[in-house]
Amino acid sequence: MFPKPPSDNPMSLHESMSHSPDDVETVVGPSVVVEGDFASEGNILVKGTVSGNVKTARLLTVEVGAKIMANVKAGDAVIAGEVRGNVKVEQQLELLASARVLGDIQCQVLVVAGGALLQGKVGMKGLENVEANDRRRLNRGKIRSEDDTSETTEMTA
């Protein structure tokens, strides 16, 4: 009638599995609190609270209800929870409808779902080259216009 208390029911380590299992590297559970700088070489799945910088070269997933209270650095990121800090992503950053980000964002590809809240600056890597090209074009234009004006002054003289 009553289930066994947890102490009598240790983790079942060898449950039979019918289909292919999923490899997960690091998981922060819903009621788990992590304090301090948290780094991993593999995928990170955050369901709880992390009070410190989070760093991974691969995918970071922040689930609904999860909180990260510092800067984030990742290869790719999918955010459905709350991040209070700057987010720097090498490739794609996806903000789902329930996402709340209070900080600056830097990424290559940004996907924002309707309803996501974002407060901060957004910087994208592709734009740096465009700005540099624009500056070059402007500079060239200035030089040309200066040359043109000097030529016209010579002609008039």
Added chain:
Amino acid sequence: MYVYLYDNFLREKRFATVLKLVETRLTDYGIAGKIVRLQNFTSSEGLIAEEVRRGAKTIVVVGNDSTFAKVLSRGAAYPVLYAFIPIGPDNSIAEVLGIPVGEAAADTLARRRKIKLDVGWFNNRFFVSQLHIPPHPIAIEYDERFRVSSKSGRMELVVCNLQPFRWRGPKKEYIVHPQDGKLEAFLRPVIRTGWLRREQFEDPSIFPFEEMVVSSPKPFIVEADGKVSKETKITIKLARSRIDMIVGKERKF
């Protein structure tokens, strides 16, 4: 010289046939050796030390997961080659090592495919299969970088080394294979849910690590390779390439 350490349970009549087959196969390969039967109160550490002193080059553990863990957790301190012949039920470590159960294990032993195994270490003791701390208000510090605690207070901790951890969640299934250069810690906080406030395990948190400190103001139970002790603070580390072991081709790492 080969020394075979037989577990006490192999005295049972139902294992006589398979043991006979194994011994015949070993004799065929010319790798039969001295047989030592482990008793309930035999110190495997002293036994291995004595056999190594007498010139043993390969120690072969014959039995199940419990035998393997019992011998290797003590024998990891001695630089000798280890092998395993799994017999009977409860042989999940053999599967990880790619060693077939029964007489076919003699073929693996004869091939002598050697690798170095990482083992877990805590408070001056080695553990080869897993370390288990039942639900208790513990705090954990990983690699001197971050601390992990639970909002609900009590957590269960399992650190897996050679035994794979499999867990089926509501949506996903998890599997972690051992021997990837790190130990894996599985934390399951105990939460109270429902109208009756029944205690249930939450989804596990998984952290790969190289060093971890588990502490609590109250003493907690630690079960490592079947040996139980009470501690207030333990440091768990990974001892890299500690054991020379003969493994099979179909190993999981």
